[in-house]
Amino acid sequence: xxxxAQSPRYKIIEKRQSVAFWCNPISGHxxxxxxxxxxxxxxxxxxxxxxxxxxxxxxxxxxxxxxERLKGVDSTLKIQPAKLxxxxxxxxxxxxTSGTYEQYFGPGTRLTVT
Amino acid sequence: QKEVEQDPxxxxxxxxxxxxxxxxxxxxxFQYFMWYRQYSRKGPELLMYTYSSGNKEDGRFTAxxxxxxxxxxxxxxxSQPSDSxxxxxxxxxxxxxxxxxxxxxxxxxVSS
Numbered sequence: 001x002x003x004x005a006q007s008p009r010y011k012i013i014e015k016r017q018s019v020a021f022w023c024n025p026i027s028g029h030x031x032x033x034x035x036x037x038x039x040x041x042x043x044x045x046x047x048x049x050x051x052x053x054x055x056x057x058x059x060x061x062x063x064x065x066x067x068e069r070l071k072g073v074d075s076t077l078k079i080q081p082a083k084l085x086x087x088x089x090x091x092x093x094x095x096x097t098s099g100t101y102e103q104y105f106g107p108g109t110r111l112t113v114t
Numbered sequence: 115q116k117e118v119e120q121d122p123x124x125x126x127x128x129x130x131x132x133x134x135x136x137x138x139x140x141x142x143x144f145q146y147f148m149w150y151r152q153y154s155r156k157g158p159e160l161l162m163y164t165y166s167s168g169n170k171e172d173g174r175f176t177a178x179x180x181x182x183x184x185x186x187x188x189x190x191x192x193s194q195p196s197d198s199x200x201x202x203x204x205x206x207x208x209x210x211x212x213x214x215x216x217x218x219x220x221x222x223x224v225s226s
Contacts, residue, residue: 004157033213040122042202042216043158056213091157101146101206103214105157 004106025094120217
């Protein structure tokens with residue numbers, strides 16, 4: 001079974017620029033999560049999708065972050081404009097149908113904002 | 115007070131040692147408790163999963179949950195250099211796909 005795919009793996013941008021990250025979850029997984037992991041911290045949820053609907057985006061800084069999941073499969077997370085404090089690893093995770101609990105994480109995209 | 119507290123370490127032990135990793139939490143509504151292992155430059159992977167209080171053993175790993183004290187532990191027996199990683203505790207309110215609340219992670223180094 002192929003894992004969660006993310007791209008790019010690394011990105012360096014200047015502050016005020018925009019950036020987009022892509023995630024392809026495990027096939028058939030209905031639930032998709034985006035987490036932000038700042039250096040030395042645990043992952044923090046940004047947004048959760050169930051199929052292509054948003055379940056929880058309460059911690060997403062909506063003035064600069066946006067996310068979509070078209071057709072309930074791939075997802076894109078965008079930051080515009082980026083700030084220095086957005087430097088972090090952005091992790092995508094997916095989870096199967098109800099009755100399963102495990103979230104499978106991708107390798108993450110490491111963003112550096114200079 | 116953060117919902118989940120975890121000592122970030124680092125923790126260094128010799129090969130073969132018993133390792134104890136711990137987390138405390140403040141919200142008694144947490145029901146599901148997990149330990150994830152994260153190697154450098156990789157995403158977290160699930161190591162242990164426990165529902166409510168009690169112990170669970172899987173090979174060299176034992177997870178303990180004490181809900182009365184709001185305290186969870188992960189024990190690693192006969193530690194190996196391949197166990198060198200960051201260990202993240204995580205919790206959730208239900209099994210229905212709610213996002214996980216993570217601790218900061220403890221960095222473990224096992225020397226041969």
